[in-house]
Amino acid sequence: LAKITQPISMDSYEGQEVNITCSHNNIATNDYITWYQQFPSQGPRFIIQGYKTKVTNEVASLFIPADRKSSTLSLPRVSLSDTAVYYCLVGDAGSSNTGKLIFGQGTTLQVKP
Amino acid sequence: DADVTQTPRNRITKTGKRIMLECSQTKGHDRMYWYRQDPGLGLRLIYYSFDVKDINKGEISDGYSVSRQAQAKFSLSLESAIPNQTALYFCATSSPGRDRNTGELFFGEGSRLTVL
Numbered sequence: 001l002a003k004i005t006q007p008i009s010m011d012s013y014e015g016q017e018v019n020i021t022c023s024h025n026n027i028a029t030n031d032y033i034t035w036y037q038q039f040p041s042q043g044p045r046f047i048i049q050g051y052k053t054k055v056t057n058e059v060a061s062l063f064i065p066a067d068r069k070s071s072t073l074s075l076p077r078v079s080l081s082d083t084a085v086y087y088c089l090v091g092d093a094g095s096s097n098t099g100k101l102i103f104g105q106g107t108t109l110q111v112k113p
Numbered sequence: 114d115a116d117v118t119q120t121p122r123n124r125i126t127k128t129g130k131r132i133m134l135e136c137s138q139t140k141g142h143d144r145m146y147w148y149r150q151d152p153g154l155g156l157r158l159i160y161y162s163f164d165v166k167d168i169n170k171g172e173i174s175d176g177y178s179v180s181r182q183a184q185a186k187f188s189l190s191l192e193s194a195i196p197n198q199t200a201l202y203f204c205a206t207s208s209p210g211r212d213r214n215t216g217e218l219f220f221g222e223g224s225r226l227t228v229l
Contacts, residue, residue, distance in 0.1 A: 034217070043203055043220030044156070087155060089218070099144060099163060101207075101218065102172065105155040 004104040006088060011110050018075045020107050022088035025069055031091030031099075033064055033071045038085045038106070047086075048073070075109075083111045116140045119204050119221035127229050132191040134224045136204030145187040146205040146218065147171075147179060156203065162187055194228040201225050 004024045012018045024033070032051055036044035048055060050062040050071070061074040075082060085106045092100040117138045126132055136145065143164050148156040158171030160179040168179055176198060180188045191198055202225075205218040 036218075041223070043205075043223055044218070045220075046217045049217065100158065100161065100169065100171065101146065102158060103148070103156040105153070 004088065004090060004102060006086075006104040006107045008105070009108040009110070011112065012078055013112050014079055015077050018078050018082075018109060018111075019072050020075075020086055020109070021070055021072045022104050023070045024088065024090045024104070026092065027068055028091030028100075031101075033062070033068070034089040035060070035062065035071075035073045036087045036089060036103075038087065044087060078109075078111045080111050080113065082109060084109060115222065117204060117206055117219055117221040119202075119224045121224060122222065123225045125227045125229065126194055128195055130194050130228075132194050132226065134189045134202055134204075134226070136187045136189070136221060138185050138204075138206045138219075140206050140208075140219060141184075142206040142208045142219070143184065144207045145181070146207070147177075147187070147189045148203045148205065149173065150201040150203060150223075159189065159202075191226075191228075194226075196228045199226060199228045 006022045032049045034049040035047045037047050038044040048057055048060045048062045050064050052064045055062045063072040085108050087106045088104045089101055092102050120135045146161045147159040150156045157173050159177050160171050162168045162181045165181050178190045201223050203223050204221040207218045
């Protein structure tokens with residue numbers, strides 16, 4: 001099974017850039033790396049997805065090195081409303097089927113005023 | 114109306130009882146997933162299904178079973194519930210990416226199960 005590790009928690013201040021790294025060995029060759037945000041009592045919500053190099057959308061950037069064994073979610077200029085749990089999600093290369101999607105344990109981001 | 118609907122949203126039951134959590138979706142996706150969430154452990158995959166005839170075990174399938182009654186419906190059953198199955202359960206759907214095997218997951222609002 002893919003081993004996926006993320007920092008348990010991070011603190012930041014409003015206006016700062018936050019980078020959260022996820023390590024994922026044994027990742028499926030043909031699958032995306034995806035990041036989700038979750039608020040209490042809600043289902044996870046899609047943030048960004050990529051395969052390799054760098055992807056940017058209106059809320060975040062995602063950096064993926066050539067070996068794809070890690071990925072870094074970058075949140076520019078965070079605000080209090082970015083306080084949430086952030087998860088990386090990858091496909092497990094150990095499965096005979098693709099599409100076995102495994103989450104990291106999540107990183108709780110606390111943004112302070 | 115929500116695209117992915119879970120019922121019940123909350124359920125309290127006793128040890129040994131049979132429980133079914135239901136999930137239905139209107140997104141037209143082939144792939145459906147059941148995840149369990151526990152504090153500090155994130156979301157763990159229980160079962161997933163690529164279509165009505167294709168069901169696969171996830172990370173923690175012991176003590177659970179599933180049924181894919183139709184493309185739009187995927188149920189999770191606990192045949193004999195035990196207290197350590199107390200958790201928040203999420204159903205999710207996806208379709209394959211354009212040129213990759215994974216696409217975005219769309220989640221229901223969760224079913225909170227308490228086993229006494």
